Amino acid sequence: MESTRNLSEHAQQIHDHYESLLAENYTWMLGDFEARVSQAEQLFDSLNLPTDGTALDLGCGSGIQSLALARRGLKVTAVDVSPTLLKELQDRAGEESIDIVEADMIHYASQVDAPERFDVIVCMGDTLTHLQSTARVFTLIEHLRDYRLNENGRLIFTFRDLMEDRTGTDRILPVRLEDEKLMLTFLEYLPTRVSVHDIVLNKTDEGWDLQKSSYDKLRLSLADIRATLLAYKFTVDREDESEGLCTIAATLPPRSESPI
Numbered sequence: 001m002e003s004t005r006n007l008s009e010h011a012q013q014i015h016d017h018y019e020s021l022l023a024e025n026y027t028w029m030l031g032d033f034e035a036r037v038s039q040a041e042q043l044f045d046s047l048n049l050p051t052d053g054t055a056l057d058l059g060c061g062s063g064i065q066s067l068a069l070a071r072r073g074l075k076v077t078a079v080d081v082s083p084t085l086l087k088e089l090q091d092r093a094g095e096e097s098i099d100i101v102e103a104d105m106i107h108y109a110s111q112v113d114a115p116e117r118f119d120v121i122v123c124m125g126d127t128l129t130h131l132q133s134t135a136r137v138f139t140l141i142e143h144l145r146d147y148r149l150n151e152n153g154r155l156i157f158t159f160r161d162l163m164e165d166r167t168g169t170d171r172i173l174p175v176r177l178e179d180e181k182l183m184l185t186f187l188e189y190l191p192t193r194v195s196v197h198d199i200v201l202n203k204t205d206e207g208w209d210l211q212k213s214s215y216d217k218l219r220l221s222l223a224d225i226r227a228t229l230l231a232y233k234f235t236v237d238r239e240d241e242s243e244g245l246c247t248i249a250a251t252l253p254p255r256s257e258s259p260i
Contacts, residue, residue, distance in 0.1 A: 008132065011104040013216070014081060014215055015082065018085065019082060019084060020211075020213050021211050022213070023084035025183060025211075026061060026085060027088065028181070030064075033062070037071075038068075040064055040067075040068035040069075040124075041071065044068060047156065050073075050119055050120065052073050052074065053074055053120070054075050054116070054120070055076045055122065056077050056079065056121045057076055057077070057078045059079070059080055059105055059124070059128075059130065060079060060080045061089075062085045062088040062092070063089035063092055063093065063098070064124075066089060066093075067089075067092065067096060067098075069122070070097055077099045077118070078098055078101065079101045081102065081103070081105075083102055106143070109140055110139075110143045110147065112147055116148070117153075119153050120154045120156070121148060121153065121154070121156070122157075123158075124156065125158065126160045126217065128140075128158075129220055132218070134192075137220065138228050145233070145234070151252060151253065152251060152254065153251070155251075155252065156248070156250075157249075158248075159225075160217070160246070161246050162217060162218075162219045162220070163219055165189045173187065175198075179203070180203045181201065183200050184199045185198050192218065193216045193218055194217045194219060195215075196214060196217055197212070197213075199212050200212075222241060222248060233253070235253055236250045
């Protein structure tokens with residue numbers, strides 16, 4: 001596992017939240033892991049992603065998208081700030097062609113002299129909302145275009161639509177509830193961000209053990225992401241929203257074919 005960690009203050013907050021609470025509960029929280037990988041495979045099939053070449057998975061977590069891309073035939077570079085989740089991915093990867101890098105995705109994307117460019121780049125789950133501001137999202141897209149994505153390369157984002165405020169008790173969301181373990185989230189809405197307060201209760205012989213931690217997520221709109229991709233000369237191939245999850249896929253044309 002390669003480490004190129006160079007975390008901003010905000011990225012450090014995300015790292016600390018994951019390492020203190022979320023990483024050890026992340027895969028359990030999502031439910032059936034292989035079912036999630038299968039869903040990613042179906043999405044990539046529907047987008048007609050290539051079945052050879054290279055892929056970059058930014059904010060890879062425990063590897064749902066990385067494994068789906070590798071099983072598709074792509075050589076994958078998986079990037080995340082959480083060593084716990086990267087270790088889990090490493091254990092799951094087996095013989096799959098996945099290189100694992102511990103790094104902040106903005107820092108990784110901005111390395112001008114790095115030789116790697118990719119045929120497919122994904123940033124999925126809710127990773128995009130972990131960035132500090134919409135300006136940083138725009139910077140990430142610019143860096144991916146300039147330094148990381150091949151011409152005719154595909155870029156796929158998914159993220160949660162947090163634009164509409166929940167109020168009152170609707171801000172308390174059950175994440176997963178089992179007899180021996182419960183996870184709840186409380187959302188606190190700010191003008192440009194949502195403070196996410198995660199609570200995990202584990203039943204022990206002595207009673208219930210409480211874990212709690214919080215971090216901020218960015219409020220992003222699908223329209224803003226689409227407009228930014230178009231401004232940076234991408235062609236938007238697909239966009240949709242289902243059950244609060246936004247998906248947008250785009251292609252970077254050869255520079256000679258980019259619209260003026």
